[in-house]
Amino acid sequence: MSFDTSEVIEQRLESNQYFELLGHNGDAVFMRHARSGSVVKLRGKLTPFMLAQVAPMTWWERNFPKRPGWHDKLTAAKSFVIHAAYRMGLYDEEGIARRRIADEKLAAQPAPVITGNGLPAALVVKETKTHFHVRCPFCGDEHQHGAPLLGARVPHCSMNYPGGLPDYELVRDSVARAK
Structure with a gap:
């Protein structure tokens, strides 16, 4: 069994003290600073200035010496960063931002009232002949449910949360206060 030394070296360099490679999105490479935790987006042709944003130039020069015949x-x-980022796969910047906003919104909600069935209560705030408007116990927004029947429902906002949310139960505010 033989090992490709370039792969072993690249794997060792991918876990370093300065940055973590996160992936790419086609035209940019994403890295996380080890010290600050912030994500750096390197877009376009990589320059020495860009590389210096994530690790000291001495580190780059020590680990990637110039080879004879190369102009740069x-x-x-640069080749290491690009290839390693593509090995990590796609980095969905917008998806991560959506999940972060959803997580923050979920964390800001008060603990839900639990019904007798063990489900969080979605309190009815407005009622018509054809549907309910309820206050969601997960996101705090108002959702509309058709067929004005009380009982368990799937939350409209469940698609915004990684791993989904459990069902909730539609209850009138006066019923919830009596429990």
Whole structure:
């Protein structure tokens, strides 16, 4: 069994003290600063300035020395970043932002009232002949449910949360206060 030394070196460099490679989105490479935790987006042709944003130039030069015949002394470093990011796969910047907003909104909600069935209570705030408007115990927004029947329902906002949300039960506010 033989090992490709370039793969072993790249795997060792991918876990370093300065940054973590997160992936790419086609035209940009994403890295996380080890110290601050912030995500850096390197877009376009990589330059020495861009590389210096994530690790000291001495680190790049020590780990990726210039090879004879190369015009740019950081060609190996740039190639490493691009190839390693593509090995990590796609980094969905917008999806991560949506999940973060949803998580923050969920965390800001008060603990839901639990019904006798063990489900969180979605309190009816407005009622018509054809539907209910309820206050969601998960996101705090008002959702509309057709067929004005009390009971268990799937939350409209469940698609916004990773892993989904449990069902909730539609209850009138006066019923919830009596429990």
